[in-house]
Amino acid sequence: MHEFNWGLLIVVYLFLGGLSAGLFFAAGLANYLTVDDKPVYAKVARMGALLAPWPVAIGSGLLILDLGNWYRFYKLFLHFRWQSPMSIGSYLLTIFTLIAFVYLFAWLKEDERKWIFSKVPATWKQVHRLNVDISSWREKIAMVGFPFSIGVGIYTGVLLGAVSARPFWNTNLVAQMFLFSALSSGSAALLLAMLLDRKNPIEKHETKFLVTLDVVFISLELFIILPYIIHGQLSSQAVKDALTLILGGPYTVVFWVFFLFLGLLVPLAIEVYELFPSIFKGHEFHGSRRMALTAAGLVLFGGFLLRYIFVYAGQVSSFHRMGLLR
């Protein structure tokens, strides 16, 4: 009887927005890590910088297409309503996307930059004035971008969490859950991209860096999902009822089997298995390509499912209709 106001486009957008935030964060972090003042993860940083803006740009496009009147999206920027997460989010998203594109530009090689500007008509003099080398700004841009990437990652959760009418969302853990899921999706996507790039094969220390990053983020995410469920069970009846959606209700299998097990615990196990000998036994890190590919793919799959479950189950949850579920 109930129709969903927000559908798959929103799920995809929330996933892509988070993905960009995670990519930017991982790339920016890689940019800062040096050994003896030499950037050891420059390749990771470059790959992340080149990838980061695209998912959020596509996601924003989808978001606009999802509107009832897509051409009215400019009205979002004629108002600023601090009580509306969507209003704050649309500004955050725009600023972040711009920063991510500038950061991409800062990571272009000279010949790539020249190639792009060779496609611009020579009469467009103002555009050609932008053909400058800003690679020395990389660290500064990354530093400015960090809060915005975190902001975008957390905003996708706040968008849902701020809705008091939906008890499945309206807990103070959803925002952090989405943030850490976004960050882990970002590092997994980066790992996947590096593994698939046959021209510049990934090096072992780079795999280790990204796998380690992902283990940290997945663990953080896991320790937010568990309290979300435990806390929810101890919360008011409406939240408890809402949780039946994933505890016996229609989203139980997709949550426990596909998201939590396949999308979170399995990749975590693979990554820990890969890291274990090098951390605890003093062996050298032997990253298996296949293992890393599987883990990264599963993390992305899980990140998408988390958004799917939350967008759909959240809309079903409510204060007065929950009784009908049982």
Place this chain on the structure above:
Amino acid sequence: MAIKKKRYALVIDSRKCINCKACVVACKAENKVPVGNFRNRINEERKGEYPKLSINFEPEQCHHCADPSCVRVCPTGASWQRKDGIVLVNYDECIGCRYCMVACPYDARYFNEEEGVVDKCTFCSHRVDKGDIPACVETCPSKVRVFGDLEDPTARIHELLSTRRYRVKEPQTGNGPQLYYLL
């Protein structure tokens, strides 16, 4: 006594409701609501088994909340509230993001596919402004609905709420709903 400000509300005596749906039809006709959408509805609740059973009809529509979450979440200010409490949608500003529909605890809003905007009960503000009462209230044959101004001590609604016991739906959402159901 001079009336300074207004606060419109609706009292519903659901025990009188016979589920004839005249209010639903009157609303659709008055407000030209598109086919498939409704601004008000009658919830049916069945209980028990024959011969011990009961059925309860409960009309519902926008609660014109005191602190409406739909207005709070709207990114463009298209959802807004008049000083007299009526919650409206400014169709020219609505971008159709449907955040308000997600945020409404009462599922009182619908999406007008043709116009690409969200729409809802207006308490027939065009009629109220002329001194009339909403179409659903006027048409109700069993006088379930009493519309009025809470700030007006001479209004029938004032008397009902002072002398009868009533409840509002889902007060825990903090929206301050203004549809009062008599017990």
